[in-house]
Amino acid sequence: MKIKVGTRGSKLALTQTRMVVDELMRYFPDIQFEIQTIVTKGDRIQDVSIEKIGDKGVFIKEIEDALLLGTIDMAIHSMKDMPAEVTQGLVFTESPAREDATDTLVTSHNICSIMELPLNAVVATGSKRRSYQLLKMRPDIKVIGIRGNIDTRINKMLQQQLDGVILATAGLNRLKLQEAKDYNCMRIPMESMVPAPAQGILGIQIKEGRPDLLEIINKIKEPVTNLQLKAERSFLKTLGGNCHLPIGAYCKVEAEQLELIGLYGTEDGAFMLSHTMTGKHEDAQSIGNELANKIKAEVEAYGR
Template identity: 60%
Template structure:
């Protein structure tokens, strides 16, 4: 028996998918698993902030469609990517125990905390909620939008001369 598992191609998505597959293999060693990487609208449109695209399920619709069409047998998603409503015929089969839910502020070399940042420091986040949390704590910060996977966002600290990046 072979199960085809759909996922996004980001390092985080693949890591999460491999974790799920390994847990399933522990219980069902006789089953073969194949990972299928699927590009989503959210992966393809990188130059526009997520809130401006204005589409729920940016990172899951194409994967859900392949589930509905029978091209994959199951999918692994981050809960942060999930819209509040699932398409007819799909369901959450399982939700594993959540890892540490705290955000992290990755800072430019030379800084060790948000309090070390100079007035007007440029900090990037992809979340409106995090933007306003930062501004409540430090109204002087220059909060800028950012897109990309974890590696890309960290690299942008240097490439885009950011003082920090908030990651989920």
């Protein structure tokens, strides 16, 4: 049996895809996996912010088209980059174990906290969620936009002598970029910066009607990760989530209960708030929905 696996061509995308393939090969050594790199619109256009060229879908359309056409059998994505609505004819399987969900400040300064950055420091991020939460901690900081892969962003930070860049901890860990002589990595506590929904989780996407692939992929699913995914994606979907709005969510799973923290705000960041909700494991989806509606009502009431 041969399975064609589609992915973007960045170092991170290829690394994540190889991780999934390697894990699957442990259970199915006789299956031949072929990795195919696919260039997306988001990869081609690097000098314009995401919100100006489209939405999260600019990084996946060409890959999803390949799935629908049958030129690939499965695709590996960073789940945090996936739109809230799933494309008709495609489904996500259960996901493997999650990486660290937090964000990290990469800086050339020898410091231990964001509060130690110089006055009026210049920090780069392409995310409104990160930007607005950073400014809540340090209103003096100047936030600038940035595009590119992880290594590209770090190099831009160093070459342009910026004070820092904020990146997902998961990507840094997977590429083994946490330690270097030119910069320091400082993990930002979740209490200070709520991560994007599903940050650190890999999404495996296939065409509907492929029970053969579901059976194979289910060998590497991880229950806690998929419980978190259900709650966080439900929160995102209820808010109609896109990259134009600051949205964050993280689900903490305990033995009997789960605790979901959600973050939401206005597009300009003038008003942003977070709430927490707890409940039973089996209610993960409804908890995400209920928490989103509660926060959305408060944000929409702002300024009336």
